[in-house]
Amino acid sequence: MVEQPTDLQAAGRRKARRRTTAVWAGRAALAIIVVGGWQWFTEAGWVDKFFFGQPSMIWDSLVKLFTEGTAFGSIWDNLWVTVQEAFFGFLLGTFVGIVLGILLGSNKYLSSVIGPYIRIVNSIPRIVLGSIFIVAFGLGVFPKILLAAVLVFFVVFFNAFQGVREVDQNLVANVRVLGASPFQVAVHVTIPSAMTWIIASLHTAFGFAIIGALVAEVLGAQKGVGLIISQAQGTFDPNTVFACMVIIAIVTLVAEFLISLLEHSLLKWRPPNRSEAQAI
Amino acid sequence: MGGNHPRRAPAAPGRADEPAGIEITGLTKRYLTPKGETFTAIKDVTLSVEPGQFCSIVGPTGCGKSTTLAQVSGLERPSAGSVKVGSHIVDGITSGVSYMFQADALFPWKSVLNNVMMGPILLGTPKREATELAMDWLRRVGLAGFEDRYPHQLSGGMRKRVAMAAALINNPRILLMDEPFGALDVQTKAIMQNELLKLWEELRPSVLFITHDLDEAVALSDRVVIMTTSPGSVKDIFDIDLPRPRGNVQEIRHEKRFLELEGQIWDSLKDEVTRAYARTAGAAA
Numbered sequence: 001m002v003e004q005p006t007d008l009q010a011a012g013r014r015k016a017r018r019r020t021t022a023v024w025a026g027r028a029a030l031a032i033i034v035v036g037g038w039q040w041f042t043e044a045g046w047v048d049k050f051f052f053g054q055p056s057m058i059w060d061s062l063v064k065l066f067t068e069g070t071a072f073g074s075i076w077d078n079l080w081v082t083v084q085e086a087f088f089g090f091l092l093g094t095f096v097g098i099v100l101g102i103l104l105g106s107n108k109y110l111s112s113v114i115g116p117y118i119r120i121v122n123s124i125p126r127i128v129l130g131s132i133f134i135v136a137f138g139l140g141v142f143p144k145i146l147l148a149a150v151l152v153f154f155v156v157f158f159n160a161f162q163g164v165r166e167v168d169q170n171l172v173a174n175v176r177v178l179g180a181s182p183f184q185v186a187v188h189v190t191i192p193s194a195m196t197w198i199i200a201s202l203h204t205a206f207g208f209a210i211i212g213a214l215v216a217e218v219l220g221a222q223k224g225v226g227l228i229i230s231q232a233q234g235t236f237d238p239n240t241v242f243a244c245m246v247i248i249a250i251v252t253l254v255a256e257f258l259i260s261l262l263e264h265s266l267l268k269w270r271p272p273n274r275s276e277a278q279a280i
Numbered sequence: 281m282g283g284n285h286p287r288r289a290p291a292a293p294g295r296a297d298e299p300a301g302i303e304i305t306g307l308t309k310r311y312l313t314p315k316g317e318t319f320t321a322i323k324d325v326t327l328s329v330e331p332g333q334f335c336s337i338v339g340p341t342g343c344g345k346s347t348t349l350a351q352v353s354g355l356e357r358p359s360a361g362s363v364k365v366g367s368h369i370v371d372g373i374t375s376g377v378s379y380m381f382q383a384d385a386l387f388p389w390k391s392v393l394n395n396v397m398m399g400p401i402l403l404g405t406p407k408r409e410a411t412e413l414a415m416d417w418l419r420r421v422g423l424a425g426f427e428d429r430y431p432h433q434l435s436g437g438m439r440k441r442v443a444m445a446a447a448l449i450n451n452p453r454i455l456l457m458d459e460p461f462g463a464l465d466v467q468t469k470a471i472m473q474n475e476l477l478k479l480w481e482e483l484r485p486s487v488l489f490i491t492h493d494l495d496e497a498v499a500l501s502d503r504v505v506i507m508t509t510s511p512g513s514v515k516d517i518f519d520i521d522l523p524r525p526r527g528n529v530q531e532i533r534h535e536k537r538f539l540e541l542e543g544q545i546w547d548s549l550k551d552e553v554t555r556a557y558a559r560t561a562g563a564a565a
Contacts, residue, residue, distance in 0.1 A: 175398065
């Protein structure tokens with residue numbers, strides 16, 4: 001698209017390459033300072049490693065988790081349980097959030113009636129519902145899915161609701177004049193238009209799903225990473241807690257990546273972000 | 281699908297329905313403000329558009345021109361009076377109508393082809409036929425080869441062409457245009473006006489065309505309606521007797537009869553514009 005002399009082009013490429021190198025060098029330095037500093041401070045005894053753990057010991061715990069397993073079976077079993085809970089909670093919460101968000105967003109009367117209640121429910125500390133779910137549904141997988149779904153629901157719901165409200169009314173008028181039924185208006189206009197907002201919420205939503213599953217497991221479970229964490233807490237073992245955090249962080253990053261892929265394929269019609277072109 | 285919405289026969293490349301006139305009688309529209317007060321947007325509007333006629337509505341900002349169009353399309357119901365399209369009184373979405381807005385009402389998430397296809401698809405035309413029809417229309421508006429692009433990849437003028445193809449593909453009896461070229465630069469606007477005239481002469485739908493641009497109104501129309509400041513009502517109606525086909529809109533502008541008509545219309549419009557301006561200036565002070 002942009003035609004330019006070759007030497008100018010080469011200079012531009014060199015500049016871009018130099019920028020990339022600098023960014024990666026900065027990232028590596030930051031990691032070394034933080035992790036190295038942590039190791040150094042705890043090793044020197046300025047910070048008590050009994051409470052705050054130590055990177056090398058966290059690594060040892062990680063290795064132990066994967067080689068020897070835990071008191072509740074192998075780490076893979078436990079991780080699989082947690083991921084399943086988070087995933088189904090994520091699906092359930094997202095589905096209900098989208099459906100209710102679109103329904104309330106497109107119906108003024110319903111949204112006026114239910115709106116205040118949603119805000120009230122949103123302001124109560126929902127994580128505490130975990131205790132109730134466990135009392136009501138036992139130590140199995142279901143209460144974890146439920147708590148994850150509740151956390152996910154509100155994030156997705158508010159975005160879907162807002163997304164529907166932002167729909168271009170000209171577009172709606174246009175298809176209605178062309179003879180579209182309310183269902184066709186939803187399929188061709190409302191849902192695709194709200195999709196931008198909904199997908200933006202999914203990134204945060206998966207994080208919430210993991211939090212919901214973990215907290216519910218800490219509150220009471222027979223299997224899962226949350227159970228390992230709560231047991232490590234009981235035995236004053238911060239390194240295992242940190243090790244579990246590392247594992248969960250990796251899972252969340254992978255999920256984030258998958259959601260980004262979904263985002264790219266669903267929103268490929270969007271104009272490229274202007275900030276991606278940098279001023280030289 | 282369907283529901284209480286009227287269904288139409290799929291638009292055939294030939295003539296599906298005969299052009300229909302528009303008859304607006306004593307049309308009044310009042311809105312309820314959020315505070316519970318009523319606001320009269322238009323009052324006792326009476327005008328008629330002959331079948332196949334090109335009629336422009338000119339008036340000061342906020343005089344209810346768009347409101348009038350919304351009543352004709354059936355998107356809104358009149359508070360009093362009636363709109364008759366052909367021999368039917370409008371009650372619900374009028375069949376055989378297409379809309380064109382100032383902001384291009386294209387689906388940003390659909391390709392150019394899919395945007396143009398929307399009309400026939402909503403009428404239940406099979407996908408293959410709809411695709412062929414849309415390709416044909418893209419050729420007619422000079423956009424062959426752009427069918428896979430997304431709207432954001434096109435220029436403003438090209439987007440207008442897509443919107444025009446999408447509006448005309450169903451071979452509408454009535455074409456409602458709400459300042460369709462208002463946001464375009466002067467050169468693109470002239471090109472689009474010529475294009476519109478050419479397509480209109482092929483299909484001959486009845487057109488209601490809202491504009492602020494007197495040049496545009498006179499150059500394109502058979503009839504120009506002047507509306508008063510709000511609440512809007514019809515002040516004057518001018519018949520434009522310039523011969524058809526009009527040819528290039530940029531050249532017609534210099535003809536003696538054109539200037540004469542434009543002068544008369546401006547004399548009528550001037551007072552309304554001054555009054556509307558004084559009102560907004562007064563409100564601001």
